[in-house]
Amino acid sequence: MKTGDALEMISLPVTCPICGTRSMTDFAVLVVATALNSWHPMWLFADCHPGSSWRASAPEILKLREFVGHAWLIDHDPGTTGIAKGATLPDLKVGRLPPMA
Numbered sequence: 001m002k003t004g005d006a007l008e009m010i011s012l013p014v015t016c017p018i019c020g021t022r023s024m025t026d027f028a029v030l031v032v033a034t035a036l037n038s039w040h041p042m043w044l045f046a047d048c049h050p051g052s053s054w055r056a057s058a059p060e061i062l063k064l065r066e067f068v069g070h071a072w073l074i075d076h077d078p079g080t081t082g083i084a085k086g087a088t089l090p091d092l093k094v095g096r097l098p099p100m101a
C-alpha cells in the first residue's frame, strides 16, 4: 500500500454483542494490522447495529489473529509494528503461506 492510496480494507468475522449476529465487517487493514501485531486497542462494529461499537476483548483479538493468519500480517505490515524483528515462527520468516500441495 502506497501513501495516497485509498485505505485497503479486509473483511473480518465479528459477533455483535447486542444481538449475537455473526457477520463479516470491513475494517481498514492498517488498523487491523496494528491491533493484531501489538495488542493495540481495536474497536469492532457490526452492520446489524450501525452506530454501536465495542472494544475487542483479548479472546476476540486472538480469534481475529487466527482468522487473518501470520502470513497476511507480514504482507500487510504497515511498517510501524516491527513484527519481523522478534518473529521466530517459521511462517513469519517465510512471510507467506506455502503453496497448496
Ligand SMILES: [Zn+2]
Binding pocket: 016, 017, 018, 019, 020, 021, 046, 048, 049
Ligand atoms: Zn446486532
